[in-house]
Amino acid sequence: SSGCTSVSSSRARGARILARVAGFGTAFDPHMREAEPRGPNMMAVAIRHALADAGVSASDIGAVVSSAGGSRVPDAREGAGISEALGAAVPVTAIKSMTGETLGASGPLQAITAMHALQAGRLPGVAGFERLDPLLSLDVSAQARPVRGTRALITAIAPEGNCCAVVLVVD
Numbered sequence: 675s676s677g678c679t680s681v682s683s684s685r686a687r688g689a690r691i692l693a694r695v696a697g698f699g700t701a702f703d704p705h706m707r708e709a710e711p712r713g714p715n716m717m718a719v720a721i722r723h724a725l726a727d728a729g730v731s732a733s734d735i736g737a738v739v740s741s742a743g744g745s746r747v748p749d750a751r752e753g754a755g756i757s758e759a760l761g762a763a764v765p766v767t768a769i770k771s772m773t774g775e776t777l778g779a780s781g782p783l784q785a786i787t788a789m790h791a792l793q794a795g796r797l798p799g800v801a802g803f804e805r806l807d808p809l810l811s812l813d814v815s816a817q818a819r820p821v822r823g824t825r826a827l828i829t830a831i832a833p834e835g836n837c838c839a840v841v842l843v844v845d
Contacts, residue, residue: 693789696730696825697841699723706835709747717755717829717837724827724839725759732760735841736823737797739784741830742768743775752831753810760827762811765819767791771801781830785842788826792844797821 684691700723703716725732738756742749756766769787770776776783791797796818803816813819828840 691845693785693792693842693844695840696843697724697726697728699725699727699839701837703751703831703835703837706748706751706831706833711751711754715751715755715758716835717752717831717839718758719755720837721755721759721827721829721839724841728825728841728843730825730841732764734823734825735760735764735827737788737791737821737826738764738766739788739791739797739826739828740766740768741770741780741784742800743770743780745833748831748833750807750809752829752837753807753812755831755837756827756829757811762813764827765797765813765815765821767797767814768800769798771803772798781828784828784830785840788828788842789844791821792824792826792842795821 699720701716701719705712740752769783799816799818800814803814806814824844826842828842831837
């Protein structure tokens with residue numbers, strides 16, 4: 675067995691499904707180590723792939739849980755990609771502002787945050803947030819904000835250029 679479980683087999687064994695991955699996308703930015711971006715924003719490409727894989731549009735996303743690890747260039751590319759793919763109206767948070775860098779645990783912690791935000795209808799704010807880079811157009815706040823809908827986007831970007839996005843759904 676592969677270890678993967680489908681929704682139907684989970685329900686058949688009586689498991690409570692808290693959330694599910696509806697779509698994912700990946701892309702690679704070979705110029706991530708350069709201060710000036712060249713070519714398309716690969717985070718936006720990964721987000722568009724995830725939306726297409728999930729069969730949803732940008733307007734279906736109620737919140738974004740970004741990786742925003744505190745590195746200037748990757749964070750700027752991630753923010754620009756979110757803005758390009760989703761627009762500026764979707765609330766964005768960054769849990770590393772509260773946890774610090776957790777390396778391999780970052781993705782699961784982002785997924786848990788997204789799931790709880792969708793279930794509670796509130797997205798946590800960004801700890802210590804004061805002002806947004808004027809080059810970015812995002813809905814970021816230090817305060818918790820309402821979340822609409824049942825879908826969230828989780829983004830991650832690595833200094834080496836790997837970009838990924840996951841659409842998470844709570845039913």
